[in-house]
Amino acid sequence: MATWILLLTALLQAPSDASAPAGARDSGITLRITSPLGRTGFSGKIRIVAQVRSDDSRPLGPVRFYIDQQLLQTDTDGPPYVVEWTDENPFERREIVAEATDALGRGARDRVILEPYDVVEEARVTSVLLEAAVQDANGRFVKGIDPARFSVREDGVPQTLDVVKHEAVGATFTLLVDSSASMSRRLEFVQQTAATLAQYMRPLDRMVVAPFSKTVLSTTGPTADRRTILDAIKAIRPAGGTAILDAVIEAARGVGAPETRRAIVLITDGYDEDSTTSLEDALAAAKQARVTVYVVAIGGVAGISMKGEKALRTLAKETGGRFFLPANDVQLATVHSALADDVQNRYLLIYTPSNQTIDGSWRSIAVSCGDPRYVVKTRTGYFAPKPAPIRPTIEFTAVDPQGQYLEVSAEDLEVVENGVAQRVDVFQEATQPVSIVLALDNSGSMRKREADVIAAAREFVAALRPEDTLAVVHFADRAYFAHDLSLNRDFARQALDAYTAVGGTALYDGLSESLLRLGQAEGRRVLVVMTDGRDENNPGNGPGSTRSFADVLGHLKESGATVFGIGLGTKVDAKPLETLAALSGGRALFPTDVSQLSAEFGRVVEDLRRRYVVSYTSSHVTHDGSWRDVQIRLKSTPGAVVRTSGGYRAPEK
Numbered sequence: 001m002a003t004w005i006l007l008l009t010a011l012l013q014a015p016s017d018a019s020a021p022a023g024a025r026d027s028g029i030t031l032r033i034t035s036p037l038g039r040t041g042f043s044g045k046i047r048i049v050a051q052v053r054s055d056d057s058r059p060l061g062p063v064r065f066y067i068d069q070q071l072l073q074t075d076t077d078g079p080p081y082v083v084e085w086t087d088e089n090p091f092e093r094r095e096i097v098a099e100a101t102d103a104l105g106r107g108a109r110d111r112v113i114l115e116p117y118d119v120v121e122e123a124r125v126t127s128v129l130l131e132a133a134v135q136d137a138n139g140r141f142v143k144g145i146d147p148a149r150f151s152v153r154e155d156g157v158p159q160t161l162d163v164v165k166h167e168a169v170g171a172t173f174t175l176l177v178d179s180s181a182s183m184s185r186r187l188e189f190v191q192q193t194a195a196t197l198a199q200y201m202r203p204l205d206r207m208v209v210a211p212f213s214k215t216v217l218s219t220t221g222p223t224a225d226r227r228t229i230l231d232a233i234k235a236i237r238p239a240g241g242t243a244i245l246d247a248v249i250e251a252a253r254g255v256g257a258p259e260t261r262r263a264i265v266l267i268t269d270g271y272d273e274d275s276t277t278s279l280e281d282a283l284a285a286a287k288q289a290r291v292t293v294y295v296v297a298i299g300g301v302a303g304i305s306m307k308g309e310k311a312l313r314t315l316a317k318e319t320g321g322r323f324f325l326p327a328n329d330v331q332l333a334t335v336h337s338a339l340a341d342d343v344q345n346r347y348l349l350i351y352t353p354s355n356q357t358i359d360g361s362w363r364s365i366a367v368s369c370g371d372p373r374y375v376v377k378t379r380t381g382y383f384a385p386k387p388a389p390i391r392p393t394i395e396f397t398a399v400d401p402q403g404q405y406l407e408v409s410a411e412d413l414e415v416v417e418n419g420v421a422q423r424v425d426v427f428q429e430a431t432q433p434v435s436i437v438l439a440l441d442n443s444g445s446m447r448k449r450e451a452d453v454i455a456a457a458r459e460f461v462a463a464l465r466p467e468d469t470l471a472v473v474h475f476a477d478r479a480y481f482a483h484d485l486s487l488n489r490d491f492a493r494q495a496l497d498a499y500t501a502v503g504g505t506a507l508y509d510g511l512s513e514s515l516l517r518l519g520q521a522e523g524r525r526v527l528v529v530m531t532d533g534r535d536e537n538n539p540g541n542g543p544g545s546t547r548s549f550a551d552v553l554g555h556l557k558e559s560g561a562t563v564f565g566i567g568l569g570t571k572v573d574a575k576p577l578e579t580l581a582a583l584s585g586g587r588a589l590f591p592t593d594v595s596q597l598s599a600e601f602g603r604v605v606e607d608l609r610r611r612y613v614v615s616y617t618s619s620h621v622t623h624d625g626s627w628r629d630v631q632i633r634l635k636s637t638p639g640a641v642v643r644t645s646g647g648y649r650a651p652e653k
Contacts (some may be wrong), residue, residue: 028055031063031100031108034225035232039090039114042210042254045218048072049228050081050098050110059103066097080231084218091116126385127162128154130349131261131292131320132367132378142374145347149370154353154363154381163350170204171261172222173197174251177233178268179211180242186269186298191233193267193296193326198229208254209233212247213240214274219254244268244308245275245282248293248315252285263292263321270297270308279311286319287362288383294321320379349378360386390618390651392417395430395524395562396585396632396644397611405610406640414633415616417647426615434608435485435521436464437514438492439473441531444538446501449568452594453530454496460528460601461492471517472496475510476503477538479545485521504538507531507576508545511552519559526586528604530566530597534573549576553583557627557649562586564604568597585644618650625652 035049050063063081065072073083087094094114101107130152134142147164175194183190194209201207201224208221209232220232244266251264264286286293295312297304304325316323349367364381394415398406410427438457446453464470469485472495482495511529518525537544556563563586565577570592581588587607589600614632630647634640 028104029053029060029100029102029106029108031098031110032225033096033098033110033112034228035220035223036096036114037112037206037224038222039087042208042216042219042250044216045084045086047218047220047232048083048085048096048098049220049223049225049231050075050100051225051227052079052081052100052108054102061101061103063098063100066095066099068095069097080228080235082231082235087114127350127352128365128382129290130351130365130367130378131346132349132376133346134369134374134376136374145369145371145374150347150349150376151368151370152349152351153366154355156364156366157354159351159354161349161351164347166347170202170206171263172206172208173201174208174210174254174262174264175229175233176216176247176251176264176266176268177209177211177236178213178242178244178266179217179236179238180213180240180271181238182242182269182271183298184238187236187238190267190298191236193298194233195230197265198226198233201226210247210251211236212243213238214243214246216247216250241274242268242272243274243276244270244272244312245277245279248282249277249285252282252289252291261292262290263294265294265296266312266315267296267298268308268312269299270305270312272305272308272311279314282315283318284383286315287379287381290379290382291319292321292379293319295323297323297325318380320377353384355384358385358387360384387621387623388651390621390623391425391615392618392628392630392648393426393613393615394630394632394644394648395611395613396642397607398634398637398640398642400637401639401641405606406634406637408612408634412634412636413614414635415614416631416633417616417618417628418620420619422616422619424614424616426613428613430524430611430613432523432613433465433467433469434524434526435469435471435518436526436528437471437473437485437518439475439479439510439514439527439529440499441476441505441507441510441529441533442474442499442501442503443476443505443533443544444502445505445532445571449532449594450499450501452597454499456594456597456601457496457499457530458493459598460605461489461496463602463605464489469521471514473510473514474499475506475513476501477506477544479506479510479513481513481517485517504540504544505531505533505536506544506546507533507535507573508543508547508549508552510545511580512545512547512555515552515555515559515561518561519555525559525561526564526608527561528564528566528601529577530568531577532568532572534571535576552576552580556580556584560645560648562645564607565589566591566597566600566604568594583646585646587643620650623651623653626650 031052033050048065062074062076064074065083075081093116096112099109136142150164152159177194206222206224207229210219211217293315295316313323361384367376367378369376398408415422469487470492471485472482472492474482483491514527535543535545563580563584565581565588567574567577567590578588591597591600627649628647632642632644
């Protein structure tokens with residue numbers, strides 16, 4: 001069983017361009033990009049900040065900002081040098097460059113690389129890291145506790161601790177500042193609070209400044225540069241409504257790399273009029289992200305919200321953080337001191353859970369240090385990794401009641417799995433390369449049609465796209481590959497030239513060999529089979545194959561191939577071909593005369609070029625190996641016929 005965990009890989013201290021190093025003393029001018037120094041995970045606008053300094057008083061020229069070598073914007077109005085940019089695709093690598101010149105033409109340049117989010121597969125429940133604060137009855141932090149004294153229980157079951165140490169670690173702090181209109185009277189105090197908190201950053205720490213009202217506004221960071229942080233705080237202007245819980249959820253998704261300590265410092269008056277989510281949603285997001293929430297409650301225009309205070313206290317407690325309610329500057333200093341102590345006086349506990357089940361469930365944690373005089377404060381638990389999402393991909397084609405191919409759009413689709421409507425994630429024309437096996441009946445009954453079969457098959461081969469791989473199978477008394485999957489069409493032409501009609505009809509063996517080979521191929525898979533009879537031996541008094549039709553059906557489901565059956569003449573056994581086509585989303589074609597064979601091969605080629613692919617994240621998350629029925633409908637075309645494989649088999653546990 002595997003689950004997918006989104007890991008944020010970012011350069012927290014990005015190097016300057018080697019060709020023009022920032023801070024070069026011989027130029028007399030230095031430039032350093034101080035934000036962002038990594039990806040935050042926030043949606044919306046990001047502030048790109050450059051700090052520029054000159055060794056004399058000569059005026060500086062404009063600062064130019066580039067994204068992937070394309071000019072984004074030029075800042076001409078002096079410091080702070082800031083532009084806004086929307087990181088539309090966090091899954092792609094981005095290069096940010098800033099350049100500046102002074103009156104003498106001296107230049108400076110800096111570069112930051114934003115590495116993409118990376119999706120990493122985890123095969124088990126990984127180790128759990130806990131940050132525990134130990135306090136005495138007076139709330140003072142207790143140091144020097146013997147590591148052997150600590151114990152951890154998960155859902156009541158004792159766990160074996162791998163690591164216990166008292167050590168400072170780098171942290172990514174998200175300063176989530178309420179900038180709604182209700183905070184306008186206390187804006188100066190809010191800015192002072194945020195600025196003072198920045199003074200407690202240690203060398204390993206990074207900070208993100210994220211003002212919010214109804215949404216999270218333009219963010220700054222992550223950065224370690226205090227001037228950049230102070231400029232971002234000074235730029236906050238109160239306006240609009242308040243959506244505290246929505247902001248906490250968004251902040252939890254962008255709190256930094258999982259291997260660092262992650263905390264949200266929420267500064268607000270607690271009045272939340274616009275959130276579309278609940279406290280339970282915010283708690284779940286914070287716990288899922290394993291983030292600690294500290295709340296600094298500051299009375300706005302209407303003071304502190306009593307309802308909001310209760311919710312925020314719960315948010316801080318449940319995530320292992322603290323709630324502060326400073327009334328004046330003197331008490332604010334106490335907040336800063338307490339927050340710094342809380343950050344720096346933490347024990348790190350690491351254990352590998354004995355419960356390795358990947359089910360997404362909440363696991364409660366209880367920690368003690370063996371001394372009843374002391375209280376151990378840490379987060380109350382964590383969510384186990386969820387099972388890997390199931391994302392089926394279904395290929396289909398659609399025709400109207402008259403059999404004419406239809407142009408299809410995503411808006412017209414309705415996808416239903418086991419009776420439950422699904423939300424389409426991906427829809428596109430099926431343009432990916434196809435692995436095709438052409439299986440030809442070369443039994444004795446085809447002797448008078450050899451030349452026509454070879455000619456029609458050659459036309460089919462010539463019509464295929466160069467990027468599609470092709471294999472040729474002949475079946476008579478036995479089935480064998482005349483050549484394996486290849487892009488070289490000479491192999492196919494040579495295999496067709498070797499076509500000779502003789503013997504019985506091992507149809508099911510030909511189908512089985514073809515489907516087994518396709519099951520090993522990547523991407524889209526297609527079987528085109530042509531026969532003029534039924535499965536029988538040369539005398540016609542028994543089966544010609546060692547395999548049964550039930551075997552063929554099993555191979556069909558395992559391979560995921562689409563089958564096109566061409567039954568030539570009036571003596572063909574139509575039912576197996578019709579069944580395979582119906583189950584796989586292909587077609588069964590029945591030309592009565594060999595002169596029609598080329599046209600039927602042409603219909604197969606046309607069908608391959610008129611197909612679509614739809615993908616979605618299944619609402620049925622259980623990995624149980626069961627068959628899932630999938631129906632695809634066209635809402636705006638009554639009577640439309642959609643040909644698909646009919647579903648898919650879910651992965652096993």
